[in-house]
Ligand SMILES: [Zn+2]
C-alpha cells in the first residue's frame with residue numbers, strides 16, 4: 176500500500192508505504208503551538224517507510240531539545256516530527272496525507288498539557304503522557 180501526501184502549496188510531495196499505523200491525537204503544548212491547534216493527529220512510521228517525491232529542498236527543520244519538526248519553507252505546512260538522534264521513526268502529521276485515513280484516532284495522549292479551553296468529547300482512551308503500550312508498539316515495529 177502506497178499513500179501520498181503534500182504540503183499546502185504543493186511544492187513538497189511524499190509517499191509512505193505499508194499499513195498506516197494507528198493514529199493518535201497529541202495534546203502536548205509543543206504540538207499545540209506548532210500546529211496552532213488544540214491538538215495534532217499523528218502516527219509513528221518507520222523512517223524507511225517515508226520518501227520524498229519532490230520538494231525536499233524546501234523542507235525546513237525546527238530543532239530543539241533533541242527533537243525536530245519538519246515543515247515547508249513556503250507555506251509552513253507541518254509534515255513530520257522526529258528525534259535528532261534518529262531512532263528510526265517519524266511521527267507523520269496525518270492531515271498532510273492526500274487520502275483520508277480509513278480509521279480515526281485510537282487515543283488521546285499528553286493530556287497533561289491539554290488546552291484548558293478544549294474539552295475532549297469522545298470515548299477514546301485518554302493518557303497524560305505517552306502510554307507504555309505505544310512505546311512497546313514502537314519497539315515491536317523496530318524489531319520486525
Ligand atoms: Zn508548501
Ligand SMILES: [Zn+2]
Nearest residue numbers: 201202203206
Ligand atoms: Zn505533541
